[in-house]
Amino acid sequence: MEWDESATLLLEKVPPFVHKKVRDRVESLAREQGKNLITSVEVIAAREAFAFNQNLPPQTVNKETETGKLSVLRKYQKYFDAQGNPVLYQAKACRGAEVNCPFLIKDSEILADKLREKLKELHFTDRLIEKIEGRILPHHTMKLAVAGCPNSCSMPQIKDFGVHAVEPVFVDAECECIECMKCVEACREDAITVKDAQVTIDKEKCVECGICAKVCPVGTIKASEVKFRVMIGGKLGRHPRFALELFPNTDESTVLKALEVCAEMIISNKEEHRFRVLVEQKGIEEIKNKI
Ligand code: SF4
Ligand code: SF4
Ligand code: SF4
Incomplete structure (x- = not known):
């Protein structure tokens, strides 16, 4: 027709x-x-x-008619929700819970949803549209990733804001080691030594995957509360950079607060659009102090 x-x-x-x-x-x-x-x-x-x-x-139609700011992003469905509203952030979660991954510490989709909610609450999309003059390009949008364990399948290390769950472990002196060596065999970091029933965990090598606590038959190695490692400023592109560690293991409310601080940094800086540059200009310690 x-x-x-x-x-x-x-x-x-x-x-x-x-x-x-x-x-x-x-x-x-x-x-x-x-x-x-x-x-x-x-x-x-x-x-x-x-x-x-x-x-x-x-709102969007009017803004767009005036400026055409979203004209490039309109080519990609991932920048719009089911109703066609722009969403200028993407939070990727690993599929650990969905596939019953044996390494799973914490369902990453739950935290990813909370991160999306936090950005929605902050009106991140509207404020980013307002901030950027001219057409908004894919690299202007905020990339986030959450992984359910340190294996990091959703690649939080190359995102603006990345998180993976950790399960710190400790040796319980009350529970005598039977020297079965299951923990030594299971640890892929070679972080555990067992000698004369004395168990030592090298904290420098340990990535807090919690596997040793799962395999220990008598509870000599135990897992403590689940936490999150937070990394910021990772990127690919012309000059790829791994994210810098903001917190090695922290709780969920700190993760959400950290996201708020990072999102405000992005929105409030009128000149610089690249988050990695902002992170380097401010410095990890100063960012931490705001959380
Ligand atoms: S990040 Fe961990 S929990 Fe998630 S899918 Fe990969 S191995 Fe499984
Ligand atoms: S938590 Fe993981 S990395 Fe750390 S000692 Fe246990 S098995 Fe090794
Ligand atoms: S798995 Fe437990 S009991 Fe076996 S060697 Fe390790 S700490 Fe000892």
């Missing part, structure tokens, strides 16, 4: 991933009415009939 220019312009304002759906609906309504040319009249009539304009929040 033919579309005139005014109808085509209206269709272009719809997020690309719902184009087909909208086009089909407009054409189906026009066919029912015996028409074979789509003009803005048919598009508007279909919009009223099917309410597909819910995909375009009024």
Whole structure:
């Protein structure tokens, strides 16, 4: 079916991933009415009939019409939610819980959801749109990752804000070691020595995966409370950088507070868009002091 220019312009304002759906609906309504040319009249009539304009929040449409800021991101579905609203952050979680991963310490999707909620609460997307002059590009968006254990399958080390769960372990002197050596065999970091029933854990080598506590049959090695390692400023691109450690093991509320501080750094700095540069300018200690 033919579309005139005014109808085509209206269709272009719809997020690309719902184009087909909208086009089909407009054409189906026009066919029912015996028409074979789509003009803005048919598009508007279909919009009223099917309410597909819910995909375009009024605020965003107006801003975008004025500036075209989101024109590049509109090519990628991942920068928009199911309703077509822009979401300028992506929090990736490992699939540990979903696949019953034997290394899983903590379901990463739960924390990833809380991180997304925190950014929503801070109106991160709207404020970032406001901050950036000109078109917003994929590298302007904030990348986050959460992993359920130090294996870090979601790659938190190369994200602006990365977290993985840790399970610190300790030796309980009350529980006598039977020298089965299961912990020594299980530790991939070669961090455990057992001699004359004395167990020593090298904290420099230990990555707090908690595996030794799981395999110890008598409880000589025990796991303590689950915590999170937080890293910031990781990136790929022309000059890749691993994230810098902000906290080696901290609790969930500190993780959320850390995210708040990092997000505010991004939003409040008018000139610099690259988070890694901001982290290096401020320094890890100063960032920590704000949390
Ligand atoms: S990060 Fe750990 S828990 Fe998550 S999928 Fe990888 S190995 Fe499993
Ligand atoms: S927690 Fe993991 S890395 Fe640390 S000593 Fe135990 S098995 Fe080794
Ligand atoms: S697994 Fe437990 S009992 Fe066995 S050697 Fe290690 S600490 Fe001792």
